[in-house]
Amino acid sequence: MATNQEEVQLLGVVGSPFVCRVQIALKLKGVEYKFLEENLANKSDLLLKYNPVHKKVPVFVHNEKPIAESLVIVEYIDQTWNNNPILPSDPYQRALARFWSKFIDDKVVGAASKSVFTVDEKEREKNVQETLEGLQFLENEIKEKKFFGGEEIGLADIAGSFVAFWIPIVQEIAGLQLFTSEKFPNLYKWSQEFINHPVVKEVLPPREPLFTFFKARYETLTASK
Amino acid sequence: MATNQEEVQLLGVVGSPFVCRVQIALKLKGVEYKFLEENLANKSDLLLKYNPVHKKVPVFVHNEKPIAESLVIVEYIDQTWNNNPILPSDPYQRALARFWSKFIDDKVVGAASKSVFTVDEKEREKNVQETLEGLQFLENEIKEKKFFGGEEIGLADIAGSFVAFWIPIVQEIAGLQLFTSEKFPNLYKWSQEFINHPVVKEVLPPREPLFTFFKARYETLTASK
Numbered sequence: 001m002a003t004n005q006e007e008v009q010l011l012g013v014v015g016s017p018f019v020c021r022v023q024i025a026l027k028l029k030g031v032e033y034k035f036l037e038e039n040l041a042n043k044s045d046l047l048l049k050y051n052p053v054h055k056k057v058p059v060f061v062h063n064e065k066p067i068a069e070s071l072v073i074v075e076y077i078d079q080t081w082n083n084n085p086i087l088p089s090d091p092y093q094r095a096l097a098r099f100w101s102k103f104i105d106d107k108v109v110g111a112a113s114k115s116v117f118t119v120d121e122k123e124r125e126k127n128v129q130e131t132l133e134g135l136q137f138l139e140n141e142i143k144e145k146k147f148f149g150g151e152e153i154g155l156a157d158i159a160g161s162f163v164a165f166w167i168p169i170v171q172e173i174a175g176l177q178l179f180t181s182e183k184f185p186n187l188y189k190w191s192q193e194f195i196n197h198p199v200v201k202e203v204l205p206p207r208e209p210l211f212t213f214f215k216a217r218y219e220t221l222t223a224s225k
Numbered sequence: 226m227a228t229n230q231e232e233v234q235l236l237g238v239v240g241s242p243f244v245c246r247v248q249i250a251l252k253l254k255g256v257e258y259k260f261l262e263e264n265l266a267n268k269s270d271l272l273l274k275y276n277p278v279h280k281k282v283p284v285f286v287h288n289e290k291p292i293a294e295s296l297v298i299v300e301y302i303d304q305t306w307n308n309n310p311i312l313p314s315d316p317y318q319r320a321l322a323r324f325w326s327k328f329i330d331d332k333v334v335g336a337a338s339k340s341v342f343t344v345d346e347k348e349r350e351k352n353v354q355e356t357l358e359g360l361q362f363l364e365n366e367i368k369e370k371k372f373f374g375g376e377e378i379g380l381a382d383i384a385g386s387f388v389a390f391w392i393p394i395v396q397e398i399a400g401l402q403l404f405t406s407e408k409f410p411n412l413y414k415w416s417q418e419f420i421n422h423p424v425v426k427e428v429l430p431p432r433e434p435l436f437t438f439f440k441a442r443y444e445t446l447t448a449s450k
Contacts, residue, residue, distance in 0.1 A: 053328065053362055065317050072323045079316040091304040092290050098297045103278065137278055 008033035009061040011047050013040060015205045015213060017109075017162040018070040019058040023203045024158050025074045029081040071101055074158055087155055097149055100141060101159035108134040112167050116174040116214075117221055131167075131178050138163065139184040146193055157194055164191035165204055169211050173218045233258035234286040236272055238265060240430045240438060242334075242387040243295040244283040248428045249383050250299045254306040296326055299383055312380055322374055325366060326384035333359040337392050341399040341439075342446055356392075356403050363388065364409040371418055382419055389416035390429055394436050398443045 010026070010033050012019035026033055038047055038057050050059045050066035059066050060073040062080070067073050078086040087094050111130035118124040138160070142148060148156035163179060168191075171178045181188035194200055235251070235258050237244035251258055263272055263282050275284045275291035284291050285298040287305070292298050303311040312319050336355035343349040363385070367373060373381035392404045393416075406413035419425055 062317075067317070067320045067324065069324055069327055072320050072327065075323065076316050076320040079319065091301050092287075092292070094304065095292045095297050095301040098300065099292065099294055102294055102297065 006031075007061070007063050009036055010034070011036045011038055011044075011050065011059040011061070012057045013038050015210050016057060017166050018056075020161050020165075020203060020205065021070040021158050022058045022060055022073050022077070024153070024161065024200055025077045025086060027199045027203050028084045028086065028153065029077060030083070031077070031081055071105070071155070071159060074155060078155075084152075086153070086158065088149055093149065097155040100138075100148055100156035103134070103137065104156070104159045104163065108138070109162050112162070112170070112178060115176060115178060116170040116218065119221060119224070128176065128178065132183070135163070135179055135184050135187060139187045142186050142190045144186065145190075147190065153194070153197060153200070157190075160190075160194070161200070161204075163187070164194045169207065170214055170218075173211070173215045231256075232286070232288050234261055235259070236261045236263055236269075236275065236284040236286070237282045238263050240435045241282060242391050243281075245386050245390075245428060245430065246295040246383050247283045247285055247298050247302070249378070249386065249425055250302045250311060252424045252428050253309050253311065253378065254302060255308070256302070256306055296330070296380070296384060299380060303380075309377075311378070311383065313374055318374065322380040325363075325373055325381035328359070328362065329381070329384045329388065333363070334387050337387070337395070337403060340401060340403060341395040341443065344446060344449070353401065353403065357408070360388070360404055360409050360412060364412045367411050367415045369411065370415075372415065378419070378422060378425070382415075385415075385419070386425070386429075388412070389419045394432065395439050395443075398436070398440050 008026075008031055010019070010022055012022070012035060014037070036044075036046065038044055040057070043055060047057065047059060048055060050061060051057075051068040054068055056068070058070055058073060059068050060076070061067075062076075067076055074086060087097055108131060111127045111134060114127035115124060115131050118127060147153055148160065167179045177183070179187070179191075195204060233251075233256055235244070235247055237247070237260060239262065261269075261271065263269060265282070268280060272282065272284060273280060275286060276282075276293040279293055281293070283295055283298060284293050285301070286292075287301075292301055299311060312322055333356060336352045336359060339352035340349060340356050343352060372378050373385065388404060396403045402408070404412070404416075420429060
């Protein structure tokens with residue numbers, strides 16, 4: 001349970017979909033925290049100390065206790081600050097939220113990234129197919145619901161930030177049509193609802209610098225073909 | 226919460242480390258269930274209906290509500306039947322249990338499997354290295370503790386069944402030394418504690434048929450080189 005003498009820190013980089021998950025959770029809960037910006041080209045001693053296993057952001061540090069892995073952090077935040085629940089209390093609904101969050105990580109995030117940032121054409125095409133299949137499952141699941149968990153933002157929506165905000169940016173850079181309103185009308189509707197939610201809107205990184213960043217990365221990659 | 230009119234079913238195959246996780250959880254809780262043996266070469270309509278996304282076992286069905294993904298199922302079981310807790314109640318300890326379970330799935334299970342069942346020598350060597358690195362992190366984490374969560378079997382131990390029981394079988398078949406008492410003394414001690422725990426012992430599949438099964442698979446693979 002949270003107390004008044006908290007030290008809440010987040011080691012992250014602006015523009016990371018995984019860091020953004022934690023920021024959405026903290027903003028939903030109204031938790032104040034210190035954002036420690038990492039330079040991934042020259043990782044801080046703090047990052048190496050707190051996440052010696054993966055050496056990645058986000059790392060969440062609550063009263064000097066570090067936690068890594070974005071979804072593990074979001075569950076921790078939800079259990080520690082009880083207002084505005086992120087996971088439903090019903091065990092079956094919780095299981096579904098965890099299932100779809102894991103599905104997004106296992107079947108969509110990697111495939112969509114590789115659809116854009118892969119030089120080999122065959123490999124790229126395979127990942128495009130996998131992304132479309134993954135999005136189709138999400139389309140079938142969201143149906144007419146406002147959010148994956150119902151009326152409020154939950155774990156699967158937070159995991160899905162990548163789909164709602166990041167995929168549209170990177171597909172535009174690569175001239176791909178992965179996630180469009182024509183192909184996935186319900187999921188597209190969800191994504192608009194999600195990115196325009198006041199809490200999410202405030203936390204999402206600014207689009208233009210992110211676009212420029214990914215575009216440079218894409219051009220470096222395709223130039224080296 | 227569990228009631229008296231339960232229908233508890235598990236779709237699985239004998240010998241799967243992921244199915245075994247669910248079986249350990251159910252046995253720890255003392256929950257009776259019906260085991261529905263799947264033929265993965267000819268999947269049942271029930272499996273395709275209940276896990277249309279991955280079409281894989283285990284699928285846990287509680288009063289006709291299906292759940293897939295072994296760790297999601299174990300968390301569901303822990304929340305539904307409250308005796309003999311599998312996850313600690315403290316949020317930070319829960320986060321650690323989830324972190325290490327995910328670590329085992331992401332960094333050890335795949336790498337160890339590919340260390341054995343890969344034809345390409347370079348790819349195989351890369352996976353051997355990754356497995357050893359993964360096991361070293363587990364060695365550092367378990368230290369002198371009896372189980373990952375302390376005195377009782379918890380989520381990370383259950384996830385670690387693969388390390389304790391399956392790796393020794395498949396490494397013997399391939400003549401590899403991945404997980405040995407010399408390299409990882411604390412983890413080895415843990416593995417002996419774990420596989421000799423009365424509940425685990427009762428649930429683990431018999432070693433010999435599993436050895437024969439994996440040996441045949443290994444020989445088919447290496448013969449096709």
